[in-house]
Ligand SMILES: Cc1cc2nc3c(=O)[nH]c(=O)nc-3n(C[C@H](O)[C@H](O)[C@H](O)COP(=O)(O)OP(=O)(O)OC[C@H]3O[C@@H](n4cnc5c(N)ncnc54)[C@H](O)[C@@H]3O)c2cc1C
């Protein structure tokens with residue numbers, strides 16, 4: 294059974310530990326602007342919403358890539374950017390209907406969540422269990438994926 | 451079943467993979483006219499800047515990929531199709547039979563009617579062969595004239611500037627990327643390029659190209675100016691490679707005409723990619739989009755219908771582009787120019803070269819264009835393609851379009867609980 298990130302915004306306090314952990318793991322520095330998971334703030338409602346890639350089956354980013362630089366990780370099911378192959382064309386950043394592949398001008402390449410190879414550091418860092426790593430079927434991601442279905446370019450099939 | 455795919459760009463390659471996935475026993479042939487392994491034109495700009503070598507442009511990196519997929523790759527040009535007998539003929543005189551055929555022959559650059567355009571030293575930037583010539587001539591300090599500042603022109607612009615040539619850009623229309631950006635944002639790109647030392651002439655034509663002794667080319671402009679260049683690059687537009695299809699009796703218009711299953715006027719022949727006049731998601735009309743994501747999506751739908759019969763309808767692609775001009779990233783989606791009776795909102799920050807325009811029909815996002823935004827831009831596509839109703843968020847966006855990510859989370863991610 295593959296696992297996925299389950300995000301429960303109701304539990305998020307906006308402490309940004311997940312962003313810090315992500316940035317440290319992937320970029321080697323504490324810099325929330327480099328994080329692949331983002332916590333969005335709804336000021337009026339006083340709510341926080343952590344948000345990152347759902348590793349969706351459709352994988353628009355992967356199919357749009359002209360140089361095969363996004364591949365499926367056989368162990369975790371995540372869609373990983375192979376930095377050596379990425380030319381930085383950014384087509385994946387507009388193809389992903391969730392907006393979860395982003396361009397990093399410093400490296401000239403794109404970055405996205407790769408579940409840290411199966412040990413997601415955002416999960417480890419979250420003090421309130423707002424982000425957990427659980428069996429894929431059990432997650433609220435289903436809803437998000439349903440929405441992804443609406444973004445398909447085909448009907449039927 | 452015998453499937454033949456003509457054209458080994460992204461559309462052709464993705465189609466062969468999908469055909470194999472759905473029909474493990476079929477006989478699949480991929481025919482392409484260029485000598486290299488199947489490659490991606492889109493990667494050429496990065497070859498020009500040495501970010502990758504030629505193999506970095508290959509669509510599939512494993513040498514054995516096509517063998518693994520049991521796809522027979524043939525390097526020949528298809529010259530005609532006999533639609534009565536389901537056969538096609540290649541340059542070398544070989545005749546091949548097909549049960550189902552996919553035409554994915556892409557497009558070729560158009561030759562602008564400029565005297566001297568056929569002089570040595572004038573090149574397109576469309577194939578790897580073109581790119582090799584450009585690399586030879588675009589040395590640091592060389593004088594280069596780029597004709598055309600459309601989408602492809604602007605992509606090459608960045609590569610040439612990074613090669614440290616003295617670059618002059620000539621564009622007939624009044625702004626850069628006229629089919630992707632409006633007056634405001636198109637001219638913001640121009641001012642950005644000028645600040646970076648690129649000489650940009652909009653509303654200007656190249657009237658003639660004259661060979662000088664010593665190998666230089668003199669380009670005379672409609673403004674009366676002339677520029678002596680070591681290299682002239684023509685990027686004034688492309689047209690579908692469909693002559694052989696038309697001669698074979700297939701119905702053509704801007705591109706090869708297809709129905710909602712990407713089937714051409716011949717029941718056994720399908721089309722995909724830059725050659726195909728497929729449905730546009732926003733307008734519902736049929737148009738050649740000539741972009742990579744559309745080519746790939748066409749290929750998947752066409753191949754699926756070729757194998758399974760018409761169970762997968764093509765609902766159309768959102769036209770979309772992303773461009774990096776010397777560090778300024780721009781993107782456009784769908785009806786970025788707006789729709790009759792629709793609403794629009796715009797944020798302009800000329801000093802920081804930031805721009806965002808949103809176009810609505812009712813409370814649904816139907817188009818957008820941006821400058822200087824690199825984070826989460828994909829949600830613009832997501833909102834357009836899902837036709838998500840924005841409700842009260844539309845008014846908030848009308849006041850501040852930069853809240854698009856909040857609007858997206860609130861409206862499309864129901865578990866977020868802030869709708
Ligand atoms: C420099 C450059 C930059 C680009 N950047 C972008 C970008 O950033 N984003 C984007 O979305 N798009 C971009 N594009 C456009 C993108 O490359 C095309 O949309 C895409 O390649 C279309 O794929 P295709 O398979 O339909 O056609 P092509 O890639 O053109 O492939 C068609 C293939 O068919 C072959 N062929 C043609 N006629 C015949 C024949 N009679 N017999 C056999 N074979 C034949 C050709 O040789 C070619 O190999 C760029 C293009 C260029 C040139």
Ligand code: SF4
Nearest residue numbers: 358379380382383385
């Ligand atoms: S930016 Fe990199 S990963 Fe994304 S589509 Fe381009 S080459 Fe592929």
